[in-house]
Amino acid sequence: MIQAYVLSQAAAAADYGWDLSPDGTRIALPKNRDARIQILSMNGRMPQEIAAKGWNILTSAVWTADGKGLIVSSYTPRPKGIVPD
16 A cells, blocks of 8 residues: 655645655655754654754754664754664
């Protein structure tokens, strides 16, 4: 079964900086207003969310080369890395 995820134009404008994982199985989509990163599966698995505690407006999320972590940018003054489960 293939699941489709549709973003409205308003959601697409609010959520930007997405990135496809190196193996092509996941998309990291920052939810900039609530400091969360949604991980969408290209294999039909349920989406996951990662909370970026202590952060505010997320601007981008980029997968590491091995696909085991994300490099996230934010307007928060201290850079950190976030590793999904």
